[in-house]
Amino acid sequence: MRRWVSIAFEFSTLATMLGALYAIFLYAPIEKTMGIIQKIFYFHVSSAFLSFFAFFIVFVASILYLYRRDRKWDILAQSSAEIGVIFCTLVLITGPIWAKPIWNVWWTWDPRLTTTLILWFIYVSYLMLRKMAGEGQRETFAAVFGIIGFINVPITFLAIRIWRTIHPVVVRSSGISITSAMLNTLIITIVAFTLLFFHLLMARIRLERMREDCGEMRALWEERDNR
Amino acid sequence: MNFISKVRTIVWKDFTHELRSKEMLISMCVFSFLVIIIFNFAFPPGMGDVDRIIPGILWVAFIFSGLLGMGRSFGVEKDKGSLQGLLLCPVGRGTIYVGKMVGNFIFMSMMEAFTLAIFSLLFNVNPFPVLIPLVLVIVLGTLGFTVVGTIFSAMSANTRARDVMLSMLVFPIAVPLIIASIKATGKILDGKSLSEIYSWLKILVAFDLTFLLVSYLAFQFVVEE
Amino acid sequence: MNDRVGTVEGDYVIEVRALTKRFGYKKALNQVNLTVKKGEFLALFGPNGAGKTTLIRILSSLMRPTSGEVLVAGYDAKSEGEDLRRIIGVISHNTFLYDNLTAFENLKFYGRMYDVKGLKERIEEVLELVGLKERMHERVQTFSRGMQQRLSIARAILHEPGILLLDEPFVGLDQNGLETLKGVLEGFREAGKTTVMTSHDLERGLEMCSRVTILHSGVIVYSEDISRTVRDDFQHTYSDYTEAGGLLHRRSWV
Numbered sequence: 001m002r003r004w005v006s007i008a009f010e011f012s013t014l015a016t017m018l019g020a021l022y023a024i025f026l027y028a029p030i031e032k033t034m035g036i037i038q039k040i041f042y043f044h045v046s047s048a049f050l051s052f053f054a055f056f057i058v059f060v061a062s063i064l065y066l067y068r069r070d071r072k073w074d075i076l077a078q079s080s081a082e083i084g085v086i087f088c089t090l091v092l093i094t095g096p097i098w099a100k101p102i103w104n105v106w107w108t109w110d111p112r113l114t115t116t117l118i119l120w121f122i123y124v125s126y127l128m129l130r131k132m133a134g135e136g137q138r139e140t141f142a143a144v145f146g147i148i149g150f151i152n153v154p155i156t157f158l159a160i161r162i163w164r165t166i167h168p169v170v171v172r173s174s175g176i177s178i179t180s181a182m183l184n185t186l187i188i189t190i191v192a193f194t195l196l197f198f199h200l201l202m203a204r205i206r207l208e209r210m211r212e213d214c215g216e217m218r219a220l221w222e223e224r225d226n227r
Numbered sequence: 228m229n230f231i232s233k234v235r236t237i238v239w240k241d242f243t244h245e246l247r248s249k250e251m252l253i254s255m256c257v258f259s260f261l262v263i264i265i266f267n268f269a270f271p272p273g274m275g276d277v278d279r280i281i282p283g284i285l286w287v288a289f290i291f292s293g294l295l296g297m298g299r300s301f302g303v304e305k306d307k308g309s310l311q312g313l314l315l316c317p318v319g320r321g322t323i324y325v326g327k328m329v330g331n332f333i334f335m336s337m338m339e340a341f342t343l344a345i346f347s348l349l350f351n352v353n354p355f356p357v358l359i360p361l362v363l364v365i366v367l368g369t370l371g372f373t374v375v376g377t378i379f380s381a382m383s384a385n386t387r388a389r390d391v392m393l394s395m396l397v398f399p400i401a402v403p404l405i406i407a408s409i410k411a412t413g414k415i416l417d418g419k420s421l422s423e424i425y426s427w428l429k430i431l432v433a434f435d436l437t438f439l440l441v442s443y444l445a446f447q448f449v450v451e452e
Numbered sequence: 453m454n455d456r457v458g459t460v461e462g463d464y465v466i467e468v469r470a471l472t473k474r475f476g477y478k479k480a481l482n483q484v485n486l487t488v489k490k491g492e493f494l495a496l497f498g499p500n501g502a503g504k505t506t507l508i509r510i511l512s513s514l515m516r517p518t519s520g521e522v523l524v525a526g527y528d529a530k531s532e533g534e535d536l537r538r539i540i541g542v543i544s545h546n547t548f549l550y551d552n553l554t555a556f557e558n559l560k561f562y563g564r565m566y567d568v569k570g571l572k573e574r575i576e577e578v579l580e581l582v583g584l585k586e587r588m589h590e591r592v593q594t595f596s597r598g599m600q601q602r603l604s605i606a607r608a609i610l611h612e613p614g615i616l617l618l619d620e621p622f623v624g625l626d627q628n629g630l631e632t633l634k635g636v637l638e639g640f641r642e643a644g645k646t647t648v649m650t651s652h653d654l655e656r657g658l659e660m661c662s663r664v665t666i667l668h669s670g671v672i673v674y675s676e677d678i679s680r681t682v683r684d685d686f687q688h689t690y691s692d693y694t695e696a697g698g699l700l701h702r703r704s705w706v
Contacts, residue, residue: 066448121399128395132386135476136452141382144445145396148375151441152400159403159430163410219477223669229567236564240550240557247552247591312548312607314514316565317538452515 006202013195020185020192028185040098042186046193047090048116054084054197055123055150062146065139071212074139077146078130079204081123083197088120111161118156122149230325233318237326238333241300245334251299252334259292259342263349272350281350282413286405288342289365290372293335297376298393300331301384310450320447328377328442335369352416360415364424367431368408374435375400378442381449400438407431465490465615465646466511471520473506473670480506482670484520488648488663493641495661496650499694503670504650505544508619511648512542525615538566541613543633545623547604551593555584555603558592559610566611578606582632598626605629605636616640618649622656634660654690658683668694 024042031038061077064070095113096106107113126145133141245251266284270277304310313323343365347354354361376397383393411427421428466488473481480503488494498504509515510522513533522529527536542548549558556575563571579585582602592600601624608616621633637660640647651657658664664681666674673693682689 066445118399118402125395125399129382129386129392132388132392133382134385137382137385140448141385144378144382144448147445148378148400148438148441151437152403155430155434155437156403159406162426162430163406216477223479233565236561240553240561243557244550244552307551308546309548309550311514311546312562313565315512315537315542315548316562317534317567318565319534452509 009195009202010199013192013199016188016192016195020189023185023188028182029179031182034102037098037101040094042189044091044094044098045186046189047087047094048112049190050193050197051084051087051091051116051119053194054080054087055119055153058084058123058126058146059150062143065143066147071139074143075205075208075212077143079201079208081126081146082204083200085120085123085127086200087193087197088116088123091116092120109164111157111164114160114164115153115157118160119153122152125149230322233322234326234329237313237323238330241327241330242333251296252337254299255292255296255334255338256341258295259288259338260345262288262291263342263346267349277350279413281352282409282416284350285343285346285412286368286409288346289335289339289369290401290405292338292342293369293372293376294390294394294397296334296338297331297373297380298383298390300327300334300377301380302389305384314450320450321443323450324377324443324446327381328373331377332370332373335373336366339365339369354416357415357418360421360424361412363421364408364411364415364428364431367428367435368404368411371404371431371435371438372397372401374438374442378446378449381446403430404434407434464488465525466648467521467523468511469521471507471510471522472518473503473510473515474518479670481510481517484667484670484672486665486672488646490646491641491644492663493637493647493661494649494663494665495657496648496665496667497652497654497657497690498650498667501669502667502694504667505619507667508542508544508617508648508650512540512617513537538611539613540615540617541608541611542617542619543605543608543621544619545621547600548607549592549600549603552591554589554591555579555595555606556588558603559607562607563610568611574610578610581609581636582606583628596626597624598629601625602629602632605633609636614645616645616647616649618647618651620651621649622651622653654686658686666690666693 020042024039028039028042030036057080058077061073061080065073065077091113095108095116099108100106126142126149129145130138130142263284266287270280270284301310304313314320343354346352376393379396379400380393383389383396386392407427407430411424411431414424414427464487466486468484468486471481471484471486472479484503484507496504496507506515510517510529511524513524513529513536516530524536525539527533529536550561553561556579559575559578560571563575568574576585576588579588582605584599584603584606587595587599592603595603601621605621616637622630625633637647637649641660641662649657649661658678658681662678664674664676664678664686665672674689
């Protein structure tokens with residue numbers, strides 16, 4: 001990416017994040033029943049949205065990798081998975097932080113939260129697979145698992161939801177009343193998080209590309225040495 | 228049909244091979260036996276709440292033992308290099324996948340029959356009045372498990388820490404399968420009719436068909452170098 | 453350094469163009485060009501790590517090239533693998549046999565997978581050829597290494613392939629096995645079929661082949677008709693081509 005574009009992007013990410021923080025803490029009203037803790041909702045939902053988006057990218061990149069065998073799709077999948085796991089972890093942390101003061105339990109077996117937990121496991125396994133697999137097969141195995149993992153999500157969500165309707169949850173899943181100001185704040189936060197996501201993604205991809213270049217140079221050097 | 232005859236040949240080979248040594252079958256059955264016994268100590272039958280967790284116990288035994296078996300199925304092939312012999316044959320990779328999967332399914336079912344017998348004895352459960360719906364649920368669940376287990380064991384056989392990797396791959400994916408199987412089994416053992424577990428059956432069938440198709444298509448990528 | 457076959461006649465049963473195989477950053481095969489005519493016996497020599505096994509794996513469609521074209525009997529190794537595998541036989545130090553099955557059952561399995569007609573008779577025929585007919589119903593587990601290799605040869609020719617690919621076939625062969633293999637290879641040659649063989653055994657390789665190539669660090673550095681190769685001096689030729697770049701250069705640092 002050209003220098004000025006990348007700087008502009010960094011600034012807009014920073015600006016929107018600051019804007020989102022302002023909106024969350026100073027603009028959005030305090031929710032009547034839950035109080036100030038409800039504000040974590042903006043982080044929680046945005047993180048969930050982005051992690052899902054990240055894993056969708058992994059899915060598409062995996063398919064493209066199997067199709068085209070171009071390493072760049074694999075790099076995209078790997079980077080997106082790593083960042084997706086970070087956002088997913090945020091969802092799983094903010095969930096309990098929100099739940100405890102309000103409903104007095106650390107974990108609610110809410111279908112969406114539970115599906116997120118399984119999603120977290122799937123993509124952590126994805127990253128473990130990448131670590132444990134051998135040189136030539138790593139990318140292919142990861143791509144296959146990335147595809148299977150993503151396809152599994154709707155089925156998992158359905159199964160958990162059916163399970164939950166039989167065993168009523170401790171908590172109703174959406175117990176907050178939303179005003180338009182809150183909605184605006186949510187949208188701003190999601191936009192900010194999305195920019196952050198792309199920012200992190202680009203950085204990660206760049207890092208991986210540099211690692212590749214180093215490795216290639218080293219290999220060329222060795223090759224020359226051998227002759 | 229050529230496809231069916233090739234699948235049959237692969238299954239015949241695996242079956243003959245296993246029947247000679249019986250290694251995998253015996254270790255699977257011993258393992259599931261142990262699991263049932265341990266649960267027997269942990270939750271003695273007759274205790275009030277036990278009825279609710281009985282289907283869970285059965286499936287835990289099935290799943291852990293099944294994982295053990297599947298892990299070995301490709302592990303052995305890889306160590307001896309015999310998988311390459313199979314790959315050299317003029318057969319589509321999807322066909323090989325189906326052949327291995329059916330073999331795994333048969334072995335797992337044999338282990339499950341044994342486990343069900345032990346389980347019924349030790350937990351005072353009588354499966355006979357509900358045998359047909361029970362077998363249906365077990366078949367659907369086992370099928371889904373072997374569908375994903377086969378392709379993942381082909382992958383994990385090539386990684387470090389094989390068995391751990393296999394578990395890490397299978398469990399998150401098998402969650403809907405496990406939930407549906409356990410819940411449906413529980414209902415059946417309670418005497419409910421098939422129509423009451425309709426939604427669970429739908430999940431099982433959806434899981435089985437979806438991942439059968441995906442694995443069939445993806446297997447070629449997993450085995451080529 | 454390319455293929456230098458003088459005469460250009462007859463069908464090429466194996467055509468390899470600009471074949472490259474990378475593992476990570478390492479190029480196991482680097483822009484390899486190779487053609488093998490029908491009926492030829494190509495001996496492929498080279499030090500460890502030269503890429504010989506990789507080449508055989510790619511020719512047999514087990515391994516996917518990173519780039520380049522590979523055609524065997526007109527079939528594209530990348531997309532027509534199934535048809536390709538039907539007409540080749542592969543022998544390597546890996547026997548591809550199932551320990552717990554008998555010799556007969558092993559061959560029955562492969563015979564069925566290859567759709568061999570008149571399987572029972574054919575099995576007896578090949579077992580006779582490799583001298584294992586009496587041990588037909590014994591488990592492979594009980595066979596010695598040499599016997600297993602002989603059975604592996606039987607397995608490779610069971611479906612009457614037109615092309616034979618051999619990767620270090622002499623390793624672990626006993627005297628019987630050696631005779632059997634030579635017999636099979638000669639029979640192949642007489643029938644006008646094609647063979648590609650990699651080996652460390654310069655002498656044996658030169659004995660049977662019609663063309664000699666040397667592979668070094670993923671590149672073909674030598675390719676000559678057997679008639680133009682001085683057999684006795686080949687050891688020197690081989691050393692020249694394989695050590696010139698690597699060993700000598702490194703020695704100067706010592």
